[in-house]
Amino acid sequence: MANSPLLSARGVSKTYGAVVALSNASLDVASGEIIALMGANGAGKSTLVKILTGAITASSGEILIKGRKQAVRSPAGARAAGLVPVYQEPSLIPDLDVTDNLRLADTPVEAFRHWVNELGVQNLDMGETAHRLPLAIQRVLDLARALASEPDVLLLDEMTAALPTDMVDKVLEVVRKQKELDRSVIYISHRFPEISAVCDRANVLRDGETVGDVVIEPGVEERIVELMLGAPVKAAQKTVAEPASEERETTKTAPRLRVRELAAATKLTDVSFDLRAGEVLGVAGLEGQGQDELFEALAGMMRPSGGSVEIDGKAVEFNHPADAIAAGHVYVPGDRADALLAQRSVRENIAMPFHTKPRQWGLINMKAEKAKVDMAIDRLQIDTRAQGEVQRLSGGNQQKVTIARWIALGVRTLLCFDPTRGIDVRTKREIYPLLRELAGQGSSVLLYTSELEEIQLACDRAIVIFGGRVVGEFSAADADEPTLMRAAYGLSDASKTAKPEIGV
Numbered sequence: 001m002a003n004s005p006l007l008s009a010r011g012v013s014k015t016y017g018a019v020v021a022l023s024n025a026s027l028d029v030a031s032g033e034i035i036a037l038m039g040a041n042g043a044g045k046s047t048l049v050k051i052l053t054g055a056i057t058a059s060s061g062e063i064l065i066k067g068r069k070q071a072v073r074s075p076a077g078a079r080a081a082g083l084v085p086v087y088q089e090p091s092l093i094p095d096l097d098v099t100d101n102l103r104l105a106d107t108p109v110e111a112f113r114h115w116v117n118e119l120g121v122q123n124l125d126m127g128e129t130a131h132r133l134p135l136a137i138q139r140v141l142d143l144a145r146a147l148a149s150e151p152d153v154l155l156l157d158e159m160t161a162a163l164p165t166d167m168v169d170k171v172l173e174v175v176r177k178q179k180e181l182d183r184s185v186i187y188i189s190h191r192f193p194e195i196s197a198v199c200d201r202a203n204v205l206r207d208g209e210t211v212g213d214v215v216i217e218p219g220v221e222e223r224i225v226e227l228m229l230g231a232p233v234k235a236a237q238k239t240v241a242e243p244a245s246e247e248r249e250t251t252k253t254a255p256r257l258r259v260r261e262l263a264a265a266t267k268l269t270d271v272s273f274d275l276r277a278g279e280v281l282g283v284a285g286l287e288g289q290g291q292d293e294l295f296e297a298l299a300g301m302m303r304p305s306g307g308s309v310e311i312d313g314k315a316v317e318f319n320h321p322a323d324a325i326a327a328g329h330v331y332v333p334g335d336r337a338d339a340l341l342a343q344r345s346v347r348e349n350i351a352m353p354f355h356t357k358p359r360q361w362g363l364i365n366m367k368a369e370k371a372k373v374d375m376a377i378d379r380l381q382i383d384t385r386a387q388g389e390v391q392r393l394s395g396g397n398q399q400k401v402t403i404a405r406w407i408a409l410g411v412r413t414l415l416c417f418d419p420t421r422g423i424d425v426r427t428k429r430e431i432y433p434l435l436r437e438l439a440g441q442g443s444s445v446l447l448y449t450s451e452l453e454e455i456q457l458a459c460d461r462a463i464v465i466f467g468g469r470v471v472g473e474f475s476a477a478d479a480d481e482p483t484l485m486r487a488a489y490g491l492s493d494a495s496k497t498a499k500p501e502i503g504v
C-alpha cells in the first residue's frame with residue numbers, strides 16, 4: 001500500500017448497556033481530503049466523532065493515526081494528535097464570556113480573532129456572556145476556536161445546521177481552505193448541496209455500521225440515501241402544499257392571529273401579517289433580520305416596543321410566556337436545549353405540557369398520558385432505545401421530541417422556529433405532513449425555517465423579512481428558493497402575488 005492514510009478507524013463499536021450506538025464503523029481520511037460522514041438520525045455519526053476526539057472511549061476497534069495505532073484517551077490527547085472537533089451541541093460554557101471560554105481551552109486569541117473575521121462575524125464583543133449570543137454566532141465561535149488550534153483533521157458535526165445561508169457559505173469557504181493547506185475535514189451534514197460543494201467522498205453509516213464509501217459526483221445523492229436507509233426511496237418530491245380551502249381564504253372571520261406593525265428590541269421594526277386557522281405560514285429571512293424577536297414577542301418572551309397583536313379579533317398583550325401559552329400560543333424553539341429537560345425521560349418530556357392547566361392538576365391519568373405519548377412517539381418514529389434520559393437520544397431524535405409533545409397535546413397556534421434543523425431527509429418528509437395535519441385539524445402554524453426549500457413543502461404562504469420588516473409575500477406556488485432568496489437579500493421589493501387586503 002502507498003502512503004497510509006492520515007486517520008483510519010477500524011471496526012469501531014460502542015455500546016451503552018443494551019444500546020448499540022456503533023457496531024462496526026470504519027473510516028479512512030487522507031491528508032487534504034474532505035470526507036462526508038452521513039447517516040440517518042441515530043446512525044452513530046456523533047458517537048464516532050466523540051470516539052475519534054477522545055470524548056468517549058470505544059468498546060472495541062482501533063484507531064490509526066499516520067499508520068500508527070493510537071489510543072485516543074482524552075480530548076487533550078486527541079488534540080495533541082491533531083484531531084479537533086466542533087460537536088453537534090454548542091460547547092461554549094453558557095455563563096462565561098467569550099474571553100474566559102477561550103482561556104479555558106487555551107485557545108490562541110489572535111488566531112481565534114482571525115478565524116472569526118474569516119467567518120464573517122463583525123464586531124464581536126469578547127466580553128459578552130456566551131448564552132446571550134445567538135445560536136448561529138455561538139456555533140461560528142465554536143468553529144473559530146477549533147480552527148485556531150490548526151488541526152490536521154477538523155471534525156464538524158452538523159456545524160451548519162443552525163446557520164443561515166450566508167454563514168454556511170463562509171463555513172464552506174473555510175473548509176475549502178483547509179483542503180488547500182493539505183489539512184483534512186470530516187464533515188457531517190444532512191444537506192446534500194453542502195456535501196457536493198466541498199466533499200470528496202462520503203462514508204455512510206446505517207445502524208452503527210459503515211455500509212458504504214462513495215465518491216461524490218453528480219447524481220450520487222440517491223445512492224447515498226439508499227445506503228442510509230437500506231432500501232431504495234422515492235426521489236424527493238416537491239409537493240407544493242395543498243392550497244388553503246375556500247373557508248380559510250375567506251376574510252369574513254377574524255384571523256386567528258393578526259399582527260400589525262409589530263416592533264421589538266432593535267431588530268424587529270415593522271411586521272404585519274394575518275395567520276388564519278388551518279394555515280401554515282412560512283417566515284423566511286437571513287440571520288438576524290428580526291425573526292428571533294418576532295417569535296419571542298409572539299411567545300411572550302420579549303415585550304414588543306410597538307404595534308399590536310390580536311387573537312380571534314381581540315387585542316392581547318403577553319407579559320410572560322405563560323400568558324402566551326394560556327392564549328394557545330405554543331413556541332418550539334430552534335435550540336432544543338431550551339425546550340428539553342435533558343435528564344428526564346422521553347416520556348416525561350413529551351408529557352410535560354399536559355399538566356400546565358390548573359384544571360388538569362390533581363391525579364395524573366397515566367393510562368391516557370401513555371396513550372398520547374405513544375401515539376406521538378410512533379407518529380414521529382422517535383428512536384427510544386435510549387429511554388432513560390432525553391440527552392442520550394441522538395440530536396435529531398431530541399429535536400423530534402420538541403415537536404412530539406405538541407402533536408400529543410394539540411395546540412391552537414404553533415410557533416415553530418427552525419424545527420427541522422439537523423433532521424435527516426426521511427424524518428423531514430415525515431414532519432412536513434405532520435405540520436400540515438395539525439393545520440388540517442384547525443391549528444395555525446407559523447414556521448420559520450433556515451432551509452428555504454421547506455417553505456414550498458410545508459406552507460400555504462410565506463412572508464420574507466429583511467431588516468425587521470416584511471419585504472415580500474408569496475403563495476406556496478411562487479415561493480421557490482431563488483425567489484425567496486432574492487427577497488431575503490432585500491433584492492426584490494414587490495411580491496409576485498398581490499398582497500391581500502389588510503382589513504382595518
Ligand SMILES: Nc1ncnc2c1ncn2[C@@H]1O[C@H](COP(=O)(O)OP(=O)(O)OP(=O)(O)O)[C@@H](O)[C@H]1O
Pocket residue numbers: 016019020021022039040041042043044045046047048088383385386392393394395396397422424
Ligand atoms: N449516552 C448514551 N446512552 C445511551 N444511548 C446513547 C448514548 N449516546 C448515544 N446513544 C444512542 O446511540 C445511537 C447513535 O447516536 P448518535 O448520537 O451517534 O447518532 P447520530 O448519527 O449522530 O444522529 P443525529 O443525526 O440525530 O445526530 C442513538 O440510538 C442514541 O440514542
Ligand SMILES: [Mg+2]
Pocket residue numbers: 045046047088157394395396
Ligand atoms: Mg449526531
